[in-house]
Amino acid sequence: MASATGSFRSDIRFLLGDEERSLRDIDPQMTVLEYLRLSERKSGTKEGCAEGDCGACTVVLGEPDGKGGMAYRTVNACIQFVPTLDGKQLLTVEHLKSTDGTLHPVQQAMVDTHGSQCGFCTPGFVMSLYQLWLDGGEDDRGAINDALAGNLCRCTGYGPIIEAARKAGGVAANDSVEQKRRADIAAKLTAMVEGEGTLALEHPAGRYFAPRTSDELAALLVAHPDATVLAGGTDVGLWVTKMLKRLDPIIYIGDVADIQSVYETQDALIIGAGVTYSRAHEALGRVAADVGELVRRIGSRQIRNAGTVGGNIANGSPIGDTPPALIALGAKIVLRMGDVRREVPLEEFFISYGKQDRVAGEFVESVIVPKPHSGLVFKAYKISKRFDQDITAVLGAFAIKTDDGKVSEFRAAFGGMAGTPMRAKKCEAALIGKDWNEANLNAAQMALASEFEPMTDMRASKEYRMLVAQNLLTKLFIETNAPDVATRLVGKEAAHV
Ligand SMILES: Cc1cc2nc3c(=O)[nH]c(=O)nc-3n(C[C@H](O)[C@H](O)[C@H](O)COP(=O)(O)OP(=O)(O)OC[C@H]3O[C@@H](n4cnc5c(N)ncnc54)[C@H](O)[C@@H]3O)c2cc1C
Ligand code: FES
Ligand code: FES
Missing domain, CATH: 3.10.20.30 (Beta-grasp domain)
Incomplete structure (x- = not known):
């Protein structure tokens, strides 16, 4: 064949x-x-x-x-x-x-x-x-x-x-x-x-393909648009062991040579869809230290050695760790079907819970992460019950620039606060062009409450999630403001929590 x-x-x-x-x-x-x-x-x-x-x-x-x-x-x-x-x-x-x-x-x-x-x-x-x-x-x-x-x-x-x-x-x-x-x-x-x-298995229980080039992968997905794309398997594996799903066919992307690298241009980092967290970690840490630290806290060494950034995006989870951070940085993804590629801002990829802007036969080929320009400060905070090996309850990611005490640029995104990872546009609007002071911080916190309706689940109640998200803004304020403000506000933050 x-x-x-x-x-x-x-x-x-x-x-x-x-x-x-x-x-x-x-x-x-x-x-x-x-x-x-x-x-x-x-x-x-x-x-x-x-x-x-x-x-x-x-x-x-x-x-x-x-x-x-x-x-x-x-x-x-x-x-x-x-x-x-x-x-x-x-x-x-x-x-x-x-x-x-x-x-x-x-x-x-x-x-x-x-x-x-x-x-x-x-x-x-x-x-x-x-x-x-x-x-x-x-x-x-x-x-x-x-x-x-x-x-x-x-x-x-x-x-x-x-x-x-x-x-x-x-x-x-x-x-x-x-x-x-x-x-x-x-x-x-x-x-x-x-x-x-190319490895191609035909078994009564299901078929499996392991293409070696992205052209071959694209052709296979056009031929089998309903196939399950398998990257690191740290989600897909559980569909089988815990949900007892049958997947047929499976198309494995871990052997596709030309999507296994991370490369840098002057302005951006481009991460191939087959790159594991462990291999992306260092380069992402160079883009922004907090993204590196976020990736270091994903699952465990074993999970990071298998799981991919591409899989973290494609699965559409509202509590995936990299999407809010990448949205705050203004990342895009390259989607490919056959020979046709399109670039989509990551924030637009997530439509609603369980629904992404990806059609059958299309796959995530790469993720483009812009490097923060001079003066832009990036912070990301993951809140989970345990420090290691735990899924996030709330994640806040912020890219902020201030000029003479005024917020000139601000992008905020949250995980765990809605059915998708989401940008906090009202919160952003409450701060852009304003003085970065306590009054405007409070206004941004109020705006946050008006645009998110988090859910209650086993990880956290909706009230806890909202309070934590607002407090993460306080944390951002403390960490990006003068030390005297920080010292004065630490007591206030403790009172909030
Ligand atoms: C013990 C454990 C701990 C975990 N901890 C964390 C954590 O702390 N933070 C976190 O965010 N996640 C965590 N996860 C979830 C998981 O590791 C991540 O979501 C991971 O990024 C998934 O990537 P993967 O390569 O393993 O994807 P896979 O499991 O292979 O695939 C995931 C989904 O994406 C699709 N897919 C994968 N790649 C592509 C592509 N290129 N194009 C189109 N579709 C694609 C698959 O079809 C599937 O729907 C954890 C999982 C486990 C088991
Ligand atoms: S049996 Fe595999 S991690 Fe527990
Ligand atoms: S020795 Fe580790 S579980 Fe018993």
Whole structure:
């Protein structure tokens, strides 16, 4: 069978540890976790929540890094589908112990620090520690916390595990044996899939396509306009594991080479739809520090290693973290159907709850994020019950410029306050051209109350949401005003909350 650009292939090729696998006749929705436990009988990888929250299923994926070596990342096996392994190396806890029984340094460190009690979470923690070890190790407490925030332990407590991370150390950057090993694996993986056609699975349970270029992706989506686009699967995976949906066909964009990069022009950052949060993080942080911090707080390391900015937009969620920030920055998205592309301001993409300006057969190709011009201050505040690994109750994002104490530019956007991420136009109007003082701050807060009717749900009541949104404006005021005003108002803010 010929594809838009070449031929199709019907077996999934990957390395399980160091062993080659070629799988046919597999349900494209089978998760990596199910495959490991039920087909390979490798039960080291555990199932806790089956929704990406607990980290018990953490595995490491390796891919050629394009520079002759390998790039490794942790993901949640419970929400990744088996065909997404094509062209990759899957490493599980079974891979770590040497054939002579010697434990890997991260396993030995867990033993030495008493980092395990019942042991259920341990393989997941070990794999997160292994990832740190592969990247050279980590001593900084904050960085270790960040790497482990997606792994939950109910018995041991995190102190010994953090100590294990420090004790295990990491592989030396100039370790020539390790470099050679990685180069060999990269070459092997490349030979397994390069020039071998597009992965296309036809199974009674459903079809699955993994195009390799955006032209091929566009053609496939025109041919299958009702297909489910699969990016990182951190939403789609849960449709299968929690909602028991059948998806047919699935078109996976993670192997589309030309949408995997972030590049910068003088005025903007352009993020391809296949770029994960982890890979977009640094560049977004350069555009505005608060966007970088926002992305760092999305889910966990495992979620950020899989989830994409494009998916966060395309899913249309009113509580996605990047859309309000990107709206406040004036971002646009490029939508593509066949050979036709159109640019849409992000704020116009979200029409109403569950409805976006995207027709069947169209996909998000890239996100264009303008760099704030000189004098524009950007702030974003995520409010959730837990600091890490939690979904937002309210998110406020603001781009503000003041000249001689007057607000000359102001864009405000909120998440969690309406059926879509939304710009606060009345609030903006209440401030633009006015003095940036307490009276006008209060007017902007009143305007906010007149344009949003937030809902009550398990995360927050509507009253709480409104109060928090108004207080975020106060926070903005404090942070962008003279220190003496800030000092005076801190008491007032505390009283508000
Ligand atoms: C444990 C956990 C924690 C999470 N924490 C957060 C959080 O803190 N903040 C947050 O905002 N979100 C969070 N999420 C939600 C999720 O991670 C994000 O929404 C993520 O950005 C989705 O991206 P993805 O690449 O995984 O999308 P997928 O799951 O692959 O797809 C999501 C949707 O977008 C569509 N889609 C994806 N890419 C495209 C494209 N290029 N063109 C057209 N349609 C497309 C898919 O068809 C699907 O409808 C969390 C999820 C989990 C499981
Ligand atoms: S089983 Fe909990 S994150 Fe996968
Ligand atoms: S050791 Fe029991 S859950 Fe972590």
